Amino acid sequence: MNRRLGFWAVFLGGPASGLMGAFALGVLVISLLSSLCYDLLAGAVVEWRTVLPPLLVSVVMTGVAYGLYRRTQRRVTVNVAVDESRRAPARAGLIWLFGPNYAHLLTALRHHQQGGGGTHCWLVLQDSPALHEAFQQCTAALVAAELTPRLYPVYLQRLDVQAAYRAVREILEREAGEVGLTADEVIADITSGTKPLTAGMVLAALTCGGTLEYVQSRRDAQGHVIEGTQQVVLLDMDFYLTTTQNGTED
Numbered sequence: 001m002n003r004r005l006g007f008w009a010v011f012l013g014g015p016a017s018g019l020m021g022a023f024a025l026g027v028l029v030i031s032l033l034s035s036l037c038y039d040l041l042a043g044a045v046v047e048w049r050t051v052l053p054p055l056l057v058s059v060v061m062t063g064v065a066y067g068l069y070r071r072t073q074r075r076v077t078v079n080v081a082v083d084e085s086r087r088a089p090a091r092a093g094l095i096w097l098f099g100p101n102y103a104h105l106l107t108a109l110r111h112h113q114q115g116g117g118g119t120h121c122w123l124v125l126q127d128s129p130a131l132h133e134a135f136q137q138c139t140a141a142l143v144a145a146e147l148t149p150r151l152y153p154v155y156l157q158r159l160d161v162q163a164a165y166r167a168v169r170e171i172l173e174r175e176a177g178e179v180g181l182t183a184d185e186v187i188a189d190i191t192s193g194t195k196p197l198t199a200g201m202v203l204a205a206l207t208c209g210g211t212l213e214y215v216q217s218r219r220d221a222q223g224h225v226i227e228g229t230q231q232v233v234l235l236d237m238d239f240y241l242t243t244t245q246n247g248t249e250d
Contacts, residue, residue: 021065021068022065022066022068022069025061025062025064025065025068026062026065028061029058029061029062029065032054032057032058033054033058035054036051036054036055086233086234086236087111087231087232087233087234088111088112088187088211088213088232088233088234089115089187089211089234090111090112090113090114090115090116090117090118091112091117091118091185091186091187091211092112092117092118092119092120092181092185092186093117093119093120093121093122093176093179093181093185093186093187094108094109094112094117094118094120094121094122094149094186094187094188094189095121095122095124095168095171095172095186095187095188095189095201096108096121096122096123096124096189096191096192097124097125097164097189097190097191097192097193097194097197097198097201098123098124098125098131098134098135098138098153098192098193099125099131099134099192099193100130100131100134101192102134102138102141102192103225104191104192104215104217104230105121105138105192106141106142106145106147107215107230107232108189108191108213108215108232109121109142109147109149110145110147111232112187112232113147113149117185118147118149119149119150120149120150120152120176120179120181120186121149121150121151121152122152122153122154122171122175123135123138123151123152123153123154124154124156124164124167124168124193124197124201125153125154125155125156126155126156126159127155127156127157135153139151150179152175154167154171156197159194159196159197160196160200161196161197161199161200161203162200163197163200164193164196164197164198164199164200164201164204165200165201165203165204166200166204167200167204168188168200168201168204168205168210169204169207169208171186172186172188172204172205172208172210173208183208183209183210184209184211186210186211187210187211187212187213188201188204188205188210188211188212188213189212189213189214189215190202190212190213190214190235191214191215211234211235212234212235213232213233213234213235214232214233214235215230215231215232215233216230216231216233217229217230217231
């Protein structure tokens with residue numbers, strides 16, 4: 001929530017007043033020490049009774065300035081919450097990190113096609129014989145499941161964050177437009193893929209204003225997916241910041 005501060009609140013005790021006070025004290029300390037050093041360099045007769053007071057005052061003012069500085073320090077916290085009851089909206093385009101296990105891909109495409117979308121699907125995958133074969137098997141599985149999106153394989157030469165970031169960003173910024181879609185009509189799914197590829201996809205979606213989803217499901221004691229429990233969840237990227245000063249949240 002935004003708060004407006006009045007002039008006197010800022011002038012007398014606003015967020016910057018502590019730092020300004022510390023700065024002013026710093027100027028005075030430098031002035032005192034500079035004057036003392038000048039007297040020493042000029043060869044003036046200096047006695048302890050004339051040196052000690054400005055030194056003590058400088059130490060005290062430095063301590064006060066540090067106290068003012070500490071009072072202005074704030075801790076910023078990013079608050080993010082994922083509501084797994086929110087279903088992903090149907091989108092015409094889907095970006096998927098493709099791997100040998102593509103069962104959840106069918107779940108995601110079925111979800112979007114039931115909502116009137118799921119007509120285009122970009123599969124980001126490694127350029128390897130094993131995944132070429134898995135791609136052919138996936139195509140046959142989609143036909144058997146009566147899911148008929150247009151598939152666009154996007155091959156990666158390297159399996160790292162940057163390669164995935166560039167590939168997903170290219171889809172959102174250029175390739176989607178070539179098939180008549182805007183970036184808002186495309187959603188990226190983080191269910192599959194390695195951690196570097198997932199990180200690259202998330203970064204691309206964040207920088208392009210894209211939408212993210214994932215497939216979540218319940219599992220049995222052996223860790224196997226319980227059929228019928230799969231749900232496509234919207235990953236809400238809205239967040240808010242809170243600042244904490246002296247243990248009190250603003």
